[in-house]
Amino acid sequence: MTDSHPFITALADDAKCCEQAEQEFRATMNARVAELAQSRAFAYRRMNVMRSLFDTVSSGQERDATVARAVVMLRDRLGWREDSDARQEVLVEYEKVAQTAFDAVHPSEDNALEPDIGEALAVFEAWYAEARGKPFWVLFEHYMPETQLVDF
Template structure:
């Protein structure tokens, strides 16, 4: 093998190694971007849901009315027009979050109870359902046929 041939083989090997390294990096970056994208989506879903629930509960004159308002908001946001055993279980568990919000409205020392209750609910949901709660918001819209008159 000539010096030139050996040199070209080395360049080819270096080029192939660079190609492999780039491909690996792109796959790792895609995985990380997808994870960050999901984190962002979940964070905004969490914010939007909790903001809507807090607003629904704000004018409630009693715990009973606050809880009913929160549950109605939760059902609306999730598109749950009917109940099932699984949905009722989710709503009942979410009740801990609602109660934490209601109880914290008057007491500053109870403010830490809200994130703890929400994290506990999210943990319970993930353990029992096998996926994050926030994926429930990714329901697919059914195709509606287009009709021209």
């Protein structure tokens, strides 16, 4: 008899609404945590790749050879052992970032304006997102299968 009383029914409805609100909040909270985790991971990947790029371009004096070495560094970092048209396209676009980084580290009298590496990187990231439909930094999430240790 107590379950059918309007007061108990109203309390049960309120409890269900609270439960639903909690579930919705948890879903949005989990999505936001995942979004923040991805942003953090991308920021660290961006920082580490750019740090390596600047280390590479700082150590070289000849622009073309140094930029080529920087492109090879990215290729190796991504684990790209074979060539493909898609990979080559990415490396050609990244070469523009490497050239801008070299110019920023080795200013010349020819360049009246200081090269904007941040803009060059943003253009590259936007190009990749447009061309591939996902952020460039997901390329660093490749799975490395465990290999068995074989003792001969």
